[in-house]
Amino acid sequence: MEYSVPLVILVIAVIFISQSVKFVPQQNAWVRERLGKYHSTMTPGANFLIPFIDKVAYKHSLKEIPLDVPSQICITRDNTQLQVDGILYFQVTDPMRASYGSSNYIVAVTQLAQTSLRSVVGKLELDKTFEERDVINAQVVAAIDEAALNWGVKVLRYEIKDLTPPK
Known part of the structure; x- marks a missing residue:
């Protein structure tokens, strides 16, 4: 006791x-x-x-995170449909902004990647899309990175996995 x-x-x-x-x-x-x-x-x-x-x-x-961007149909400048599939690599740089800047930064980055890709491919003709993959990748990264900084995320790179022309 x-x-x-x-x-x-x-x-x-x-x-x-x-x-x-x-x-x-x-x-x-x-x-x-x-x-x-x-x-x-x-x-x-x-x-x-x-x-x-x-x-x-x-x-x-805080590691680099690969994110598979869903395959989508993009329309080129010469009105041809093109199926594009890609991977986005990003990293959380500001945990506070990643927590409070967006309700879900992964979904936001994915949606922005799809929108940016459609915009970039829409400015090119079909032949140019196959020749200028690096230019497309760089323009998509630049477009996403600008908005993603408010979400505490840094987009490191975007890679086109597959470009499928119409049949």
């Missing part, structure tokens, strides 16, 4: 410490909210939270 009070205090202290220390893995960033409002971004290593006041709201990988 004489050890019950110190034992309870010890158990509470262990629970408190286990809830306060969080280890963020390398190449990750976690967004901390304090009482429901953005407080800070937790960097790799040991981080301390105030239990019941702080919480980890979002977890982001």
Whole structure:
């Protein structure tokens, strides 16, 4: 009976410490909210939270992320339909903006990639689209990157996987 009070205090202290220390893995960033409002971004290593006041709201990988952009039909300047399939490579550069800048930055980047690709291909004739893949890739990256900075995302490159001409 004489050890019950110190034992309870010890158990509470262990629970408190286990809830306060969080280890963020390398190449990750976690967004901390304090009482429901953005407080800070937790960097790799040991981080301390105030239990019941702080919480980890979002977890982001800072690695390069490949994103398969769905295949789509684009119409060239000479009114020919062309099926285009591509991959977008991007990286989260600002975890706070990635968390709060868009409801879903992955969907936003995908939609913008599709729209930009249709716009770029629409300015070229069918023959030029096969010859100027690098130009198309660069123009798509430039168009996406401008808007994606507000979402905390940096577009690294876009690669056309497949250009399928009409049958």
